[in-house]
Amino acid sequence: MWRGLAAAVMVGVVCAVVGCFVVLRGLAFFGDALSHAVLPGVAVAYLLGGAQGPLFWGALGASVLTALGIGAVSGKQRLSEDTAIGVIFAGALALGIALISTIRSYSVDLTHILFGNILAITNGDLLRIGLFGGGVLLVIAALFKELVAVAFDPIHAATLRLPGEALRYLLLVLIAVTVVVALQTVGAGLMTAMLITPAATGYLLARRLPRMLAIAVGVGVFSGIVGLYLSYYVAVASGAAIVLVATACFGLAWAGVQLRGRA
Numbered sequence: 001m002w003r004g005l006a007a008a009v010m011v012g013v014v015c016a017v018v019g020c021f022v023v024l025r026g027l028a029f030f031g032d033a034l035s036h037a038v039l040p041g042v043a044v045a046y047l048l049g050g051a052q053g054p055l056f057w058g059a060l061g062a063s064v065l066t067a068l069g070i071g072a073v074s075g076k077q078r079l080s081e082d083t084a085i086g087v088i089f090a091g092a093l094a095l096g097i098a099l100i101s102t103i104r105s106y107s108v109d110l111t112h113i114l115f116g117n118i119l120a121i122t123n124g125d126l127l128r129i130g131l132f133g134g135g136v137l138l139v140i141a142a143l144f145k146e147l148v149a150v151a152f153d154p155i156h157a158a159t160l161r162l163p164g165e166a167l168r169y170l171l172l173v174l175i176a177v178t179v180v181v182a183l184q185t186v187g188a189g190l191m192t193a194m195l196i197t198p199a200a201t202g203y204l205l206a207r208r209l210p211r212m213l214a215i216a217v218g219v220g221v222f223s224g225i226v227g228l229y230l231s232y233y234v235a236v237a238s239g240a241a242i243v244l245v246a247t248a249c250f251g252l253a254w255a256g257v258q259l260r261g262r263a
Helices: 002-025 028-037 039-052 055-075 081-100 111-115 123-142 144-152 154-159 164-181 191-205 209-234 238-262
Strands: none
Touching: 002 028, 002 123, 002 144, 002 164, 002 191, 002 209, 028 039, 028 055, 028 081, 028 164, 028 191, 039 055, 039 081, 055 081, 055 123, 055 164, 123 144, 123 164, 144 154, 144 164, 154 164, 164 191, 191 209, 191 238, 209 238
């Protein structure tokens, strides 16, 4: 339970911070695509080593490669970013399903990839979440002004001679790493909610980015802790409980904004 709480807090912070950039850049579909595109990497890792195989590294490799592929296809071609996401996401998902379907026991051994299992997190999992999640936060802190400039106004960022294309690829990779870091807590099916919902709540309630980040982190951490306790006492899936709490926070924020607007 303590490991689950620690993982929930760390994932809540990382997803909220990265999610703010996802919301500002309109990359919600991108996060959803990556959460499902990890399946080929997970399947390959499982085929190589079974349930004890390098599932995390397989998921990480597949996620980063998919992010770079989407960036390459949408960068210099006439295809829009959402079109590139749709094409590569569908192909990666189909490949993952095809590989997983060859594993007879996949329904038992790989269920936690789809739905999450935060209470099964080991000390090794916790260490990886801390290292990679902390790495993501350090990169964002070091390049915060540059990432903000590219997220809000790419044209202005270009006039400042910022490496816009490199920063775009960097943000895609950071989202990919965040997706894999949070995978075991809520699973691939609900991963998008952890990226989008806390950040969207902050977006509703704040007019400045620092306040948006603070609200998003607060919602992410609160949802992780309360959702985990609810899952324990109500006997429901932990990932679903965490996402439902985050959704309830968003609903309250939306209702408050609507009421304030009518006052």
